[in-house]
Amino acid sequence: MDDEPLARSNLSVLLRLDPDIExxxxxxxxTEALAEIRSTSPDLVFLDVQMPECDGFDxxxxxxxxxxxxYALRAFEAGALDYLLKPFDNARFNLALHRAKERIRNGKAxxxxxERLAIKSAGQVSFVKISEIDWIEAADYYASLHVGTKTHLLxxxxxxxxxxxxxxxxxxxxxSAIVNLDRVRSLKLNEDGEYEVLLDNGAHLRLSRRYRHQxxxxxxxxxxx
Numbered sequence: 165m166d167d168e169p170l171a172r173s174n175l176s177v178l179l180r181l182d183p184d185i186e187x188x189x190x191x192x193x194x195t196e197a198l199a200e201i202r203s204t205s206p207d208l209v210f211l212d213v214q215m216p217e218c219d220g221f222d223x224x225x226x227x228x229x230x231x232x233x234x235y236a237l238r239a240f241e242a243g244a245l246d247y248l249l250k251p252f253d254n255a256r257f258n259l260a261l262h263r264a265k266e267r268i269r270n271g272k273a274x275x276x277x278x279e280r281l282a283i284k285s286a287g288q289v290s291f292v293k294i295s296e297i298d299w300i301e302a303a304d305y306y307a308s309l310h311v312g313t314k315t316h317l318l319x320x321x322x323x324x325x326x327x328x329x330x331x332x333x334x335x336x337x338x339x340s341a342i343v344n345l346d347r348v349r350s351l352k353l354n355e356d357g358e359y360e361v362l363l364d365n366g367a368h369l370r371l372s373r374r375y376r377h378q379x380x381x382x383x384x385x386x387x388x389x
Contacts, residue, residue, distance in 0.1 A: 283316045302340035338372040
């Protein structure tokens with residue numbers, strides 16, 4: 165996401181050469197970037213430091229593509245995986261992309277083995293057992309973990325969690341909801357022809373048509389439309 169059309173075009177060309185990459189969107193300002201990230205929840209973002217309306221560091225702390233090397237230290241402190249100094253060549257770009265893909269793969273593998281998540285709030289860190297999560301709800305830049313009568317905010321995107329959590333236990337049912345399959349009590353067909361997912365705790369969650377077949381398959385439901 166860059167305010168310079170030529171720079172965005174060059175990045176798009178390089179990214180389309182990688183079969184593992186699917187471009188979710190391009191933006192020309194910080195405000196546009198915020199809206200796009202909220203809408204698509206991408207796994208990876210290339211972000212320019214200086215953009216109109218909103219500073220790049222306020223948009224996302226992942227990847228920084230900048231012509232100002234004095235920003236490099238701040239980028240790493242903010243959690244960026246790498247930074248590119250304009251103009252950069254194909255080899256340097258490919259190295260940065262490789263590092264990012266490796267970090268994403270390692271993150272998925274490590275979360276799959278993890279038994280709990282660390283929740284930072286009000287100056288303290290608490291831990292939530294992944295197996296105790298009933299369902300997860302999108303909440304802007306955060307994911308809201310529903311655990312019994314409590315909720316916890318985790319600074320992770322729904323897209324990340326959907327790909328990283330054990331698919332034999334968790335399933336996405338909507339762009340803003342992931343459920344623990346062990347908590348699903350039933351599927352209810354409404355008068356409008358849409359399904360609701362009913363959980364053991366009484367929660368009624370909308371089931372998107374996009375994820376209906378996936379959920380039914382993981383629940384062992386056959387012959388349902």
